[in-house]
Amino acid sequence: MPISAGDTAWILVSSALVLLMTPGLALFYGGMARRKNLLSTIMMSFAIMGLVGVIWALWGYTLSFGADKGSFIGGLNFFGLMNVGTEGSDTYASTIPHLAFMAFQGMFAVITVALITGAVVERIKFSSLMIFSTLWVTLVYAPVCHWVWGGGWLGGYGALDFAGGTVVHINAGVSALALVLLLGKRRGFRSEVMEPNNIPMVALGAGLLWFGWFGFNAGSSLMANGLAANAFVATNLAAAAAGLTWMIISWIHHRPSLLGTVTGAVAGLVAITPAAGFVAPIAAIPIGFGVSVICYYTIILIKEKLHFDDSLDVFAVHGMGGIWGALATGIFASSSVGGVSGLVEGNWSQPGTQIVGILAVAAFAFAVTWILGKILSVTIGLRVGSTEEMVGLDLSQHGERAYGGLLR
Amino acid sequence: MPISAGDTAWILVSSALVLLMTPGLALFYGGMARRKNLLSTIMMSFAIMGLVGVIWALWGYTLSFGADKGSFIGGLNFFGLMNVGTEGSDTYASTIPHLAFMAFQGMFAVITVALITGAVVERIKFSSLMIFSTLWVTLVYAPVCHWVWGGGWLGGYGALDFAGGTVVHINAGVSALALVLLLGKRRGFRSEVMEPNNIPMVALGAGLLWFGWFGFNAGSSLMANGLAANAFVATNLAAAAAGLTWMIISWIHHRPSLLGTVTGAVAGLVAITPAAGFVAPIAAIPIGFGVSVICYYTIILIKEKLHFDDSLDVFAVHGMGGIWGALATGIFASSSVGGVSGLVEGNWSQPGTQIVGILAVAAFAFAVTWILGKILSVTIGLRVGSTEEMVGLDLSQHGERAYGGLLR
Amino acid sequence: MPISAGDTAWILVSSALVLLMTPGLALFYGGMARRKNLLSTIMMSFAIMGLVGVIWALWGYTLSFGADKGSFIGGLNFFGLMNVGTEGSDTYASTIPHLAFMAFQGMFAVITVALITGAVVERIKFSSLMIFSTLWVTLVYAPVCHWVWGGGWLGGYGALDFAGGTVVHINAGVSALALVLLLGKRRGFRSEVMEPNNIPMVALGAGLLWFGWFGFNAGSSLMANGLAANAFVATNLAAAAAGLTWMIISWIHHRPSLLGTVTGAVAGLVAITPAAGFVAPIAAIPIGFGVSVICYYTIILIKEKLHFDDSLDVFAVHGMGGIWGALATGIFASSSVGGVSGLVEGNWSQPGTQIVGILAVAAFAFAVTWILGKILSVTIGLRVGSTEEMVGLDLSQHGERAYGGLLR
């Protein structure tokens, strides 16, 4: 099929939008850390843009999208971008250059790894994070991506994931939880106040994420068509509804919170990710409403009851948000949108199929992450020393501080 | 007509760009407030992204663009996105999915409401703002939008508004003025110094606004064509010329000011909004020059002579800038660009038509806003208490502060 | 040829992306200055957006792209946007409106001038900078742009520059060096610590630059096609590889630095600029690796050995990065990508051709900049007074300060 200029324009722009999400995430996370760990938190995302950016071109893309090996992993036919050219691929998105498809997918790999870091900020050793990221993108991301989108078993089985609810959010969220359990709590967790250092920075990050997410979701239609528009509208509506819901929840408990509102918006974006091209746009309202309720109380449960130090709520927002999104896709899917009916259209089996997808990815991600983390933990160590943690990771890991000049 | 991938790509991107303008505005406004009201100022924009985002899908779009009822308002045929699908609309922008058109228009509604908030920051009660926004977008924005773009009387009458000089800027600016008169001044207005807390944040916001405005104006051509390019160039040139002009004015009075330069750029973007698809690009230079002169001295007049506390100059920049833009459209319109001639091409009636549009919208917006504000004022109250105002709205309305950690 | 909606969408978006790079640069540079010069540093970029934006429409475009005069400069046939319309140009990018091509090129002129400012921050007189910018864009940028892209001698000679390695980066970098030599060092250079005031702001700026650079490089294909995708992928990979490399270099010397990582990413973007549409994407890895090594040690050389105060390393990053990029284009060019073979494909002459281009532009830019700077220096003076410098340029040049409120 010939390359379509319109589709190509759209996917290149979408790729750029998804790329921007990682700096957006850096600020979103950075603003929530304490000032002494601000650069360190931002650095994680930027270092991953470099590291995973290179890995993706070398072996990440081929393991994810290369010729299927046993429904589990891709072959090496695209190693080092071999055979990935300016023509359309036969298999994927044939109206755009194969390189554009590769680039778009690469941005997803980058941000997925970056998402995990939110759970481990303020105490993970930077060198270990770099090794972990290398291993994780290879051994967890690539296989899961292949299962769902690269011709692997889960896509074939019928689990729906339009733009990465499973591949990105559940995957990152559950892996984050595994790391949290291995790493343990930050010094002073629940005994000292750990205030976000810069909420305007969080809001800016959220704004960039919201903006970039249009590329993430609507770009996942891989053409500039009606389905892209459907995903676009659903994305915006879910963010709006979830932001509003979280604001109201915080209002009921205390006051309408900006931090809450932007967290809600991001949760809404997470939840709509797998659904955006399968549900009618208006279904984004219940999906957005649901995700804020679920994530809000998951945070309370995790932090205040279970006392897990999932520092920036990666499991609560991305893990649980992604699970709700995957389920909701099975509930609200509409055959007139993506060709598959969900529960509300009487297809009782789709939620079950979705649950299989959720469980498979969650179990795999948790297990492999745990093993990787454990190995690192007993070899070079996952955590910085206690003094380094107290002084802050900016100075101890990076030899820099956020705000120079005479004083802070 | 079949969907065009190129046009769809362009309008989806444009919608994303306009969406980004609201976080941009949040920073633009936020940086100009005092630190104790920084989050509150940002929150207004984000809360409106949620609230108006949902309202637009439920009833805002249909009231604006539904089947015409008496040239005044749209019918309910698009209620809850009913009948808004992935095919092109018969009535609007037939080469793109109807959903894309809906999304694009929705972004305008969001930012128009957010624009108003600049006038009332640092003292409005958040709950009242939420109710006001709900009512305003329904009772002011939707009708005016319908009049101009949805098949209502004003568009039919021949008033030109390419991308929202009337619908967005005059509408928001005049409504802001009505609220200012109702709300009264901030404590300490003109007796205490109220310095912008963060001018780099204002500049960042202005940068995002300028960037997003390409979607706003050039996207309003609803196709990726020569007219879009015309609007694009006019937009950039107006921002440049107006930024430069404001810089020079501030230089003449004192020193070349960054705050002034970015304010000028935004004013230029306001003024070119109605004109971008009707005038030759080079006309953006006089339009940009004019708007900075007008807005600069309007601020002086409003704040220093009339002593109205239009806190972040919404009436001066958007109201007066929009009025100048609407007039300038009548002056500089060129039949070879948008099919209509203006004064300089000898069409003496166009400025008059423009004035009718300005007056109609200004009068309607002022009157309805005043009534809504008055009702809120005598029922739940528009303003926070005096102590809350002194302590700052971040703590008193939102239970948060911008910069955490031990000290500021 | 008829206008293509897909190509037009792509170039309009690319133009917007490149526009955003200048505010991005403002933050990137601003965060590295000292706080007392923060607004001044940001202001330089915004003022240039206004000034060069207007100049480009008036005479910049026509001098660059007007009918060729002696292979050296463009004629005046496009003066004031005359004859630049909504149809495609016969000469340039015929599938998009001529105005879109003009706009896209204008964004390059703006950022090139803004790039220079990094070398002269914290001490240049603002009025002189404005005059210098006016002269430089006219007498240096326009001719060089014409030589390479406007039908001038250098393009004809066969020097490859896909997106501005020579026109933008070498041009700006070498001119910056000339100004540095004329202006002299900042007070306290190498005796006082001059810490970056806000590294998160630098990171945000770098994120926006990376994002915008997709428009810069992939947009330079002027169509939404396979070549654009090639340039897109090369761009991202170079940024990733160079960011990673710089991180590792800083790690070897001290610790993995965020400031270093983002500097590396920007250097990678510089180096890939001339190459993006001529080399296979995978060549971006050696190009990115090389640029970080070269620029890192150039900074050490310039600042620590030669004691030149190239304040924000414009020559080191853009000059040397651009030179490496131009050379690397001659080395890695692949005929299957851009139709020209480089050294690795056995074309031994291409590096030589590239060197001619480098030397010609460097010599011209250095000489004319030196003369312009010298004239300004002996007439109105290039530098602020010593007290003004100590107090900071925000107060002394602009009568503003970055962070208001009671205290800093």
Added chain:
Amino acid sequence: MKKVEAIIREEKLNDVKKALEEKSYWGMTVSQVSGRGKQKGITLQWRAGEYRVDLLPKLKIELVVLEEDVPAVLDAIVANARTGETGDGKIFILPVESVVRVRTGDRNENAI
């Protein structure tokens, strides 16, 4: 000479400044501090849930004045910094042995 160090609420600075101005005490030095006392902190919120901060933003005003001016200065501050709620602040008076004006090298009384 004495140094009057007053810890006050941020929002009271303007009133205090004006009151001192009227009594022609113009020279002063202000700094941002955080404090706790009887006022037991404020409640802020996370994304989900709340927390208490016990060190609250305050301002410290320092004035060096002649001994005989201390009562007037105290009056001005107390009268204008009061709200009657906990957290209004404290004033400390410390002895100052000498004062130098940097510009002129003047000492003591002449330097204030």
Added chain:
Amino acid sequence: MKKVEAIIREEKLNDVKKALEEKSYWGMTVSQVSGRGKQKGITLQWRAGEYRVDLLPKLKIELVVLEEDVPAVLDAIVANARTGETGDGKIFILPVESVVRVRTGDRNENAI
């Protein structure tokens, strides 16, 4: 009454605060300062190369207490702010002549 001014490491504030709290010294004022002393600064890095910063972030805690409370306060601070490395900080004790509580106008002992 005395004013105890302690310059400590930022990361020690919580421990010091808790120790004082336990001895029921609740009132205090904290501010951000930069200091240098035996500790000769830290090395940070540019884009390329390194530099030393000699003024390091510290916190200053100020407590005004009765003379008899000074030893207990000193003990609490010293015990909890120590790491044994250079840069642990200094404590200065200054005389305070009188104290006023802004809220009530109470003076001296009653005002602390």
Added chain:
Amino acid sequence: MKKVEAIIREEKLNDVKKALEEKSYWGMTVSQVSGRGKQKGITLQWRAGEYRVDLLPKLKIELVVLEEDVPAVLDAIVANARTGETGDGKIFILPVESVVRVRTGDRNENAI
């Protein structure tokens, strides 16, 4: 022992620091303050129009030194912080009753 509190212009810190260093007064604590005095403020600008700010950024340097060192310290500061324009700052000398080094528990002369 005495505490020398000098309020100086921000841009003079480096010179003062160097001068003190040369006389081997290395220990010091610096903080950001805002002040007003004879200097009547500066004019800044809004988007349109101007305004005056009367509290200007200054730095406060605190040095605790032996009584006999006070004159040398004063000289170093005055000589290096002067511009001759209003706003150069003030120096206050306060009595210090005792000093403790947190790291070692050393007191007074040994602790400075």
